[in-house]
Amino acid sequence: MKNFSKELSFKTSRSSGAGGQNVNKVETAVTVLWEVNASVFFHEEQKALLLDKLKNRINAEGVLFLTVSESRTQLxxxxxxxxxxxxxxxxxxxxxxxxxxxxxxxAQKQKRLDSKKKLSDKKENRRFKL
Incomplete structure (x- = not known):
């Protein structure tokens, strides 16, 4: 996967949410961008599979992006x-x-029919008989 990680590019931005001055000053959120069609690591069938399965995360230019801001540090x-x-x-x-x-x-069919018959008999015995 080392070759694949070389194809990634990164953008930083300020994280949202609580955190005081650190959030207001430091760009800790990281967005990773990867152009699927330009990848040399995957062959065409794999690219087509990726484009199909990850279509909700890929924009019109064919760039897969993911933003992470879980930690307080950019690294x-x-x-x-x-x-x-x-x-x-x-x-x-x-x-x-x-x-x-x-x-x-x-055997499975017979087992199913037997269980149905057993349940039917149980319900039949519940009825009030005169």
């Missing part, structure tokens, strides 16, 4: 942003395994 936020974007990309690249359709076995 920690930068490291967290790198971790999060790598995790995001790794999750997006996972292709789910196709489910093969199967029929229930005869």
């Amino acid at each position: 920690m936020n930068k490291n967290k942003a790198i971790e999060k974007i790598i995790e995001l990309v790794n999750k997006a690249l996972i292709v789910p395994k196709k489910r093969t359709a199967t029929k229930p076995s005869r």
Whole structure:
């Protein structure tokens, strides 16, 4: 993933929320930007998969962005942003395994019918009989 992290660019901004003078003076929030189509680390099928799965986080120019302002220091936020974007990309690249359709076995069908019959008998016994 070292090659991938070289393609990232960063922008800093002031964090929002409580924090007093530190928030007002220091730019601790970090936005990590990555141009998906310009990446040399992934091949075309992977890029298409990333563009499809992360379309809510990718802007019109094809730039994936993520803002982190959890920590009070810029360096920690930068490291967290790198971790999060790598995790995001790794999750997006996972292709789910196709489910093969199967029929229930005869024993499973019989078990289901037996449980239905048992419940029916239980309810039948609750009825008031004259």
